[in-house]
Amino acid sequence: MKWFLGLLLVVALVLGALFAVGTFLLPNSLEVTRTLTVERPRAAVFAMVNDLKIAKEWSPYYARDPDADYTFSGDAGEGQTMRWVSDVREVGSGRMSIVDSVPNEEVQSILEMGERATLNADMILRAVEGGTAVAWTVTAECGEGWINVPCRYMNLILRGMVEKELDSGLGRLKTLAEQLPNVNFEALNPQFDEIAPQMFVYSTVETSLENLAEMERAEAMGINQVRDFMTQYQLTPAGALTRVVTSYENNRISFRVGYPYSGATPLSVVGVQVGETPSGQAMHVLVEGDRANIQAAYAQMNAYMQAHRIAGREGGLPWEVLHQQGSADGAVPTRIEIFMPLQ
Structure with missing residues (x-):
């Protein structure tokens, strides 16, 4: 019996010591x-x-x-x-x-x-x-x-x-x-909306990506075609100038440029085409600056979508809406809204 009491005393002392250490020394x-x-x-x-x-x-x-x-x-x-x-x-x-x-x-x-x-x-x-x-x-x-x-x-x-x-x-x-694009999009402020389609009269432009002056000249020719057609058929612009990119290939770009319009669709269409603006769920950002800013915004939007696991619409075409044409000397910046179609 004495040995058992002694064992209990030892156990009690050990437990007491562990309790004291735990209470006063351990965090x-x-x-x-x-x-x-x-x-x-x-x-x-x-x-x-x-x-x-x-x-x-x-x-x-x-x-x-x-x-x-x-x-x-x-x-x-x-x-x-x-x-x-x-x-x-x-x-x-x-x-x-x-x-x-x-x-x-x-x-x-x-x-x-x-x-x-x-x-x-x-x-x-x-x-x-x-x-x-x-x-x-x-x-x-x-x-x-x-x-x-x-x-x-x-x-x-x-x-x-x-x-x-x-x-x-x-x-x-x-x-x-580190598998994502190394592009900083912290300043990007994307919006997400359902975009309704509009009737759209446009000219198709294909030009070089390597020559900005030639790109602007080709676009101006396409816009003049659209404006002449709208004047002839008394079509009223129902929105800002719109570009729809259709392809990038071998340093060349193809896009549609024109205006949403209101009024009856002409019976005859020569030199231009009539369709609808892109529509559906889209991510869009407003960009202010020159062409370099616009190209940077595309890279940021793509990086944002990859990082946030946002899926683009299969076969969907990005498009731009020109809210303000910048001046040649840069005093007045260009303001363009870029849209990315989403699933």
Whole structure:
């Protein structure tokens, strides 16, 4: 009996020591931060972090079980939620919710791992030379009551595991982001609308992409054809000058240029063509400047669509609406609205 009492005393002393160490020496919270530089502009990285439908692709849990069942609610950004259920024990089931989002700078979220744990995550993006510095921090607080001390000891084990998970996720994020175009679209302000068709009288122009003066001369000839036709048949312009790009090939461009119009369609059409302007769901941006600005805007729009996983309409043709013709000396900038047709 004495040996048993002695054993109980030893156990009680050990447990008391562990309790004291856990209470007074071990932290009540877990905080892990991992960093990495992605060689892409900050806006591209933010697009992959701020939308959980995209973030799923670089999640360390998705890497373990790509066949898990995922469901999503809400649009990208604050309020969006992702739930998953997996037969893989390490993945299990859980929910992730974005609770705050600062465009191109920070995304805060809560990760609920079923009954196992609740973690707070904060991803901060900072533009640096050559790319984006990403800092991913995960924190957790131990609850009150009897679970507090065991939780503090568990944090010692979890720290290494969380570090590996964060490193895995950041590595996948870097790999996927660096497959995107290296184009900075942070200043882009796209709008998304359903565009109605209009009757359209136009001339088809094919010219060289390498000679801006020749392109402008060819376009002017096409516009004069359209204007003469509209005058002859008393057609009233119902909108701004519109260009519809039909092809780029071998440093040559083909496009339709003309005006939406109102009035009866002429019985005879010679030298020009009559149809409808492009229509349907479209992403569009307003560009101010010269031809170089317009070309840059096309590159930014394409990069934006790829980063945000926005699908263009198969066979859809981009088009431009000229709101203001710039002056030759550049004192008056050209204002053009570019439209990209979407699925």
